[in-house]
Amino acid sequence: MKLDFDKNNGLIPAIVQDAQTKTVLMLGYMNEEALKKTKETGLVTFFSRSRQTLWTKGETSGNYLKLVDILVDCDQDTLLVKAIPSGPVCHLGNDTCFAEENTPSIEFLNILETIIASRKREMPEGSYSTHLFNKGINKIAQKVGEEATEVVIEAITHNKERLLEESADLIYHLLVLLKAEDLSLAQVANVLRKRHGQK
Numbered sequence: 001m002k003l004d005f006d007k008n009n010g011l012i013p014a015i016v017q018d019a020q021t022k023t024v025l026m027l028g029y030m031n032e033e034a035l036k037k038t039k040e041t042g043l044v045t046f047f048s049r050s051r052q053t054l055w056t057k058g059e060t061s062g063n064y065l066k067l068v069d070i071l072v073d074c075d076q077d078t079l080l081v082k083a084i085p086s087g088p089v090c091h092l093g094n095d096t097c098f099a100e101e102n103t104p105s106i107e108f109l110n111i112l113e114t115i116i117a118s119r120k121r122e123m124p125e126g127s128y129s130t131h132l133f134n135k136g137i138n139k140i141a142q143k144v145g146e147e148a149t150e151v152v153i154e155a156i157t158h159n160k161e162r163l164l165e166e167s168a169d170l171i172y173h174l175l176v177l178l179k180a181e182d183l184s185l186a187q188v189a190n191v192l193r194k195r196h197g198q199k
Contacts, residue, residue: 004077005032011047012079016057016089019068019082020108025089026097028057030079035070042067044083063087068111109185112172116179132176140180143173 005012011029018025028046030038034054037045044065045056058064065083072079085102088095095102119129132140147170154163178184 002076003032003035003072003079004075007077011049012077014044014046014079014081016044016065016081016083018102019084019111021102021104022107023096023100023102024098025065025083025085025095025102026057035079038067038070038081044081057089058086061087061091063089065089109171109175113175113179113185116175120179129176132173133180137177137180140173140177144170144177147173 003012008029010031012031012035014028014030016025016028017023028044029049030045031047034045034047037054037056041056043056043058044067045054047053048055056064064086065081066086067081067083069082070079071082085095089102090097090099092099094100116129119127120133123130123133132143147166150166151163151170154166175185178188
């Protein structure tokens with residue numbers, strides 16, 4: 001798909017959305033060079049219309065926008081940039097440039113599931129997910145059991161920090177197990193929904 005940079009003198013509006021919460025964070029502009037740098041570095045980079053130069057969001061404040069995905073609209077002249085902010089986005093210190101609070105959610109689980117699916121499909125070298133898929137279902141199931149045991153141990157000892165860490169490990173390995181069996185988190189959610197009388 002070829003982007004139309006001609007409508008705005010070589011610039012395309014780039015709407016930045018938090019990939020986890022879906023909150024709109026800011027609006028910037030990209031030229032072809034800014035888009036290329038964004039893809040190459042994984043950090044959202046814009047073209048400053050006032051300074052007439054590229055600028056990577058966060059290069060001064062340290063509050064970078066880590067790229068997750070870029071979508072193009074139907075007219076091929078606007079970008080939706082999905083990113084994960086490492087701090088407040090607005091120069092005034094607000095979460096967003098629209099003074100909205102950017103509340104975390106569990107949406108990242110869907111992103112993680114998508115990443116795991118791509119690992120299974122592409123099997124890149126050096127990926128831990130690739131390693132697990134290569135080991136097979138028995139090894140993956142074993143890891144789920146091990147992580148579940150760790151969760152129990154940390155809960156019993158009331159180590160909340162470690163409980164969070166081990167819970168994250170458990171959920172990750174469970175997602176790998178589901179993907180290995182061609183199942184999804186949405187299907188698990190449907191089971192829970194039905195149990196609570198919802199269709």
